[in-house]
Amino acid sequence: xxxxxxxxxxxxxxxxxxxxxxxxxxxxxxxxxxxxxxxxxxxxxxxxxxxxxxxxxxxxxxxxxxxxxxxxxxxxxxxxxxxxxxxxxxxxxxxxxxxxxxxxxxxxxxxxxxxxxxxxxxxxxxxxxxxxxxxxxxxxxxxxxxxxxxxxxxxxxxxxxxxxxxxxxxxxxxxxxxxxxxxxxxxxxxxxxxxxxxxxxxxxxxxxxxxxxxxxxxxxxxxxxxxxxxxxxxxxxxxxxxxxxxxxxxxxxxxxxxxxxxxxxxxxxxxxxxxxxxxxxxxxxxxxxxxxxxxxxxxxxxxxxxxxxxxxxxxxxxxxxxxxxxxxxxxxxxxxxxxxxxxxxxxxxxxxxxxxxxxxxxxxxxxxxxxxxxxxxxxxxxxxxxxxxxxxxxxxxxxxxxxxxxxxxxxxxxxxxxxxxxxxxxxxxxxxxxxxxxxxxxxxxxxxxxxxxxxx
Amino acid sequence: xxxxxxxxxxxxxxxxxxxxxxxxxxxxxxxxxxxxxxxxxxxxxxxxxxxxxxxxxxxxxxxxxxxxxxxxxxxxxxxxxxxxxxxxxxxxxxxxxxxxxxxxxxxxxxxxxxxxxxxxxxxxxxxxxxxxxxxxxxxxxxxxxxxxxxxxxxxxxxxxxxxxxxxxxxxxxxxxxxxxxxxxxxxxxxxxxxxxxxxxxxxxxxxxxxxxxxxxxxxxxxxxxxxxxxxxxxxxxxxxxxxxxxxxxxxxxxxxxxxxxxxxxxxxxxxxxxxxxxxxxxxxxxxxxxxxxxxxxxxxxxxxxxxxxxxxxxxxxxxxxxxxxxxxxxxxxxxxxxxxxxxxxxxxxxxxxxxxxxxxxxxxxxxxxxxxxxxxxxxxxxxxxxxxxxxxxxxxxxxxxxxxxxxxxxxxxxxxxxxxxxxxxxxxxxxxxxxxxxxxxxxxxxxxxxxxxxxx
Numbered sequence: 029x030x031x032x033x034x035x036x037x038x039x040x041x042x043x044x045x046x047x048x049x050x051x052x053x054x055x056x057x058x059x060x061x062x063x064x065x066x067x068x069x070x071x072x073x074x075x076x077x078x079x080x081x082x083x084x085x086x087x088x089x090x091x092x093x094x095x096x097x098x099x100x101x102x103x104x105x106x107x108x109x110x111x112x113x114x115x116x117x118x119x120x121x122x123x124x125x126x127x128x129x130x131x132x133x134x135x136x137x138x139x140x141x142x143x144x145x146x147x148x149x150x151x152x153x154x155x156x157x158x159x160x161x162x163x164x165x166x167x168x169x170x171x172x173x174x175x176x177x178x179x180x181x182x183x184x185x186x187x188x189x190x191x192x193x194x195x196x197x198x199x200x201x202x203x204x205x206x207x208x209x210x211x212x213x214x215x216x217x218x219x220x221x222x223x224x225x226x227x228x229x230x231x232x233x234x235x236x237x238x239x240x241x242x243x244x245x246x247x248x249x250x251x252x253x254x255x256x257x258x259x260x261x262x263x264x265x266x267x268x269x270x271x272x273x274x275x276x277x278x279x280x281x282x283x284x285x286x287x288x289x290x291x292x293x294x295x296x297x298x299x300x301x302x303x304x305x306x307x308x309x310x311x312x313x314x315x316x317x318x319x320x321x322x323x324x325x326x327x328x329x330x331x332x333x334x335x336x337x338x339x340x341x342x343x344x345x346x347x348x349x350x351x352x353x354x355x356x357x358x359x360x361x362x363x364x365x366x367x368x369x370x371x372x373x374x375x376x377x378x379x380x381x382x383x384x385x386x387x388x389x390x391x392x393x394x395x396x397x398x399x400x401x402x403x404x405x406x407x408x409x410x411x412x413x414x415x416x417x418x419x420x421x422x423x424x425x426x427x428x429x430x431x432x433x434x435x436x437x438x439x440x441x442x443x444x445x446x447x448x449x450x451x452x453x454x455x456x457x458x459x460x461x462x463x464x465x466x467x468x469x470x471x472x473x474x475x476x477x478x479x480x481x482x483x484x
Numbered sequence: 485x486x487x488x489x490x491x492x493x494x495x496x497x498x499x500x501x502x503x504x505x506x507x508x509x510x511x512x513x514x515x516x517x518x519x520x521x522x523x524x525x526x527x528x529x530x531x532x533x534x535x536x537x538x539x540x541x542x543x544x545x546x547x548x549x550x551x552x553x554x555x556x557x558x559x560x561x562x563x564x565x566x567x568x569x570x571x572x573x574x575x576x577x578x579x580x581x582x583x584x585x586x587x588x589x590x591x592x593x594x595x596x597x598x599x600x601x602x603x604x605x606x607x608x609x610x611x612x613x614x615x616x617x618x619x620x621x622x623x624x625x626x627x628x629x630x631x632x633x634x635x636x637x638x639x640x641x642x643x644x645x646x647x648x649x650x651x652x653x654x655x656x657x658x659x660x661x662x663x664x665x666x667x668x669x670x671x672x673x674x675x676x677x678x679x680x681x682x683x684x685x686x687x688x689x690x691x692x693x694x695x696x697x698x699x700x701x702x703x704x705x706x707x708x709x710x711x712x713x714x715x716x717x718x719x720x721x722x723x724x725x726x727x728x729x730x731x732x733x734x735x736x737x738x739x740x741x742x743x744x745x746x747x748x749x750x751x752x753x754x755x756x757x758x759x760x761x762x763x764x765x766x767x768x769x770x771x772x773x774x775x776x777x778x779x780x781x782x783x784x785x786x787x788x789x790x791x792x793x794x795x796x797x798x799x800x801x802x803x804x805x806x807x808x809x810x811x812x813x814x815x816x817x818x819x820x821x822x823x824x825x826x827x828x829x830x831x832x833x834x835x836x837x838x839x840x841x842x843x844x845x846x847x848x849x850x851x852x853x854x855x856x857x858x859x860x861x862x863x864x865x866x867x868x869x870x871x872x873x874x875x876x877x878x879x880x881x882x883x884x885x886x887x888x889x890x891x892x893x894x895x896x897x898x899x900x901x902x903x904x905x906x907x908x909x910x911x912x913x914x915x916x917x918x919x920x921x922x923x924x925x926x927x928x929x930x931x932x933x934x935x936x937x938x939x940x
Contacts, residue, residue, distance in 0.1 A: 119884070122885065122892075123896065127830075127840035160881040329895065331834050331836040357895065361898075370785075371784035371785050374786075375783065380585055384582070425613060425616040425927075429579075429931060431580045431937070435579035436814075439582065439813065440579065442898050470881075
């Protein structure tokens with residue numbers, strides 16, 4: 029459908045590149061109401077206009093002129109979802125070993141595979157697979173942290189996703205970093221080589237695995253490397269009770285206080301999980317403006333615990349949602365995380381009014397963008413922001429009738445309801461078909477590669 | 485695809501009506517391993533054979549002859565899911581009011597609508613909508629409890645679902661039962677009129693809403709009516725702490741003990757929720773062989789609590805999964821319930837080995853059938869059982885790679901992955917298309933009818 033087909037020969041020079049119309053638009057701008065008969069106009073990869081016009085479609089007087097249009101057919105248009113914590117290439121290990129004690133799972137299954145089986149090529153193809161799953165589920169921005177991160181970043185760039193790619197750092201031999209002393213050099217090289225990718229779309233930074241796998245000097249040097257470049261530093265924090273208890277024994281304080289003493293906590297720190305944060309830790313995180321990535325599906329499956337998200341939100345801490353890796357989740361689906369987050373904290377607090385639907389959608393979009401420091405570019409639909417958006421098909425039994433689109437997104441919709449996905453003004457999914465990735469090729473590669481995995 | 489196309493003129497008289505082949509088959513028979521290169525042969529609506537044959541498809545020497553065949557294309561074949569607790573027509577109220585205190589939600593929203601707006605026609609169309617959603621999500625058997633149950637039963641029959649339809653009973657004026665004194669007469673009439681439907685597929689019985697909304701005489705008479713017919717009696721039990729506390733105050737015992745004193749607890753009683761069952765209650769339920777329907781998504785959303793499912797299972801209580809109604813869930817998706825049940829009890833018990841994936845799948849199939857007393861007919865794939873089965877499409881990013889089909893069903897798959905659904909040997913869904921229901925007609929009817937709902 030092109031406006032030129034029934035209009036004049038060429039659209040005017042100010043025409044939108046793409047116009048999405050006939051939609052119920054949720055901008056996720058604070059306080060904004062849903063826009064019925066809504067449209068979003070995109071120009072040069074950015075959002076040029078958001079408005080309302082009840083007409084059958086372009087060309088019409090009420091709609092901006094456009095080169096290309098998409099009729100959303102009454103679907104829901106909202107910002108692309110923001111996955112604030114993932115280890116993309118771990119999709120290789122999806123369902124390989126479940127329902128085990130965390131220590132058994134890590135030490136008997138995951139670590140040996142990462143040490144002996146993983147390589148850069150595996151990370152590249154695994155990240156492509158993860159990207160395919162995330163795009164299909166409406167994710168347009170992902171913060172991904174793993175090893176061989178140059179390969180992960182290459183895959184995310186090829187997929188067209190907006191991404192924060194973080195090279196993993198631990199103080200022992202790691203995939204792609206056999207010599208521990210090289211860990212920060214590899215990370216620094218990774219930061220400096222980011223220019224190979226689309227710079228506005230892909231941020232390169234560092235992921236210090238945790239306060240117990242990185243020594244104090246490593247943590248401080250990683251913080252210095254990222255802070256001087258204005259980059260977020262990712263770290264797992266207070267994921268398990270064991271971590272917090274061991275830290276208490278060894279350092280006489282909580283993990284959060286320990287990191288603060290090292291000067292690692294600031295507005296450019298993203299703490300994943302935060303399950304066992306004490307009230308004092310929560311105050312500290314709020315004071316330092318640390319961001320938190322909440323990963324409820326993984327936390328439940330590993331029996332890690334339930335993060336004090338309502339308390340963090342009450343203290344003004346910025347919280348986003350994350351899937352974690354598919355080895356511990358086992359999916360990369362933020363619809364599931366929204367649903368679980370909204371339900372879980374209600375039962376945990378014995379209060380059905382906790383974390384209402386609209387807030388859960390905000391965590392998965394606007395607040396996720398704030399966690400990653402990308403709020404100027406993505407997370408809401410507002411003129412000037414990058415065109416990162418999704419169209420959700422509402423004409424389905426499980427989304428009928430429709431009273432409240434936020435309720436449906438959180439309590440009834442699924443990743444499979446996403447029909448179109450756009451990042452930076454480029455289609456990544458059209459009518460449920462991937463446009464940037466070759467799915468048969470990825471599937472064949474993964475099937476072949478996974479034959480050498482499997483249970484002994 | 486018909487075996488006669490490349491074989492002799494007519495298949496032999498013992499040929500299967502339908503042969504599903506090229507599948508990974510999970511029979512859900514206790515202890516049975518997944519069957520690669522599997523097939524299921526169906527004859528006269530029942531399963532005639534389950535086996536393995538690595539050949540490109542019928543006709544071939546290793547596969548039973550058949551009139552019709554379906555290539556599952558490497559998909560997963562398993563028993564149709566069993567939803568042990570639903571209020572189907574409440575899909576009308578999906579997303580109408582969420583994130584409210586239970587009392588506000590019930591008394592200010594749901595009860596007034598049920599009293600002033602609901603009628604038999606609404607129940608019929610609402611149940612058709614619910615049936616469409618459930619079929620798409622792989623449910624072949626549903627225990628549905630509501631009012632105007634004759635209309636609900638008619639809709640379930642039309643949809644081709646296997647169903648236990650239970651007429652709701654409360655000791656105050658109810659939808660379709662304006663005079664309280666008529667409540668058990670209406671229910672008895674409902675039981676006696678069941679012959680209008682396919683008798684092997686649709687069971688008609690009674691749902692006493694709860695121990696606090698039905699008086700002792702009503703409970704005992706309903707039990708007598710159902711017990712003499714060998715029918716299961718449904719009841720909400722110990723859903724909220726308020727219920728249990730009020731019962732303790734009024735009767736000096738728990739809800740379970742109260743029902744037991746009335747003689748209502750036996751192997752033909754299905755207790756929904758069971759959130760606040762004490763260890764003594766659990767022993768009692770085990771002793772009486774009461775069945776329990778676990779509805780975690782609803783329990784969390786209403787902040788009711790977490791049912792002691794691992795303890796019930798350890799005591800040998802038969803437990804199935806239920807969606808509850810879409811007013812409190814807000815979906816009728818058992819994949820979501822499997823995922824949540826498997827995750828929730830791990831974190832609740834601080835033990836990631838609790839409720840492993842294969843057990844969660846069993847709760848949604850075989851054990852659900854046992855809850856409803858239908859284990860002789862459905863719940864596993866075994867010769868002689870009714871052909872209630874589903875085919876799940878495995879060729880998707882979020883189900884790749886594949887190591888353990890149970891893990892994928894619970895931790896990664898979604899309702900939308902169901903490609904084909906059969907109940908009693910009849911297709912209800914083929915290639916994701918509904919075969920027994922007219923979706924555009926249902927959607928139009930619901931859209932029209934829901935305009936008069938919506939927030940004031």
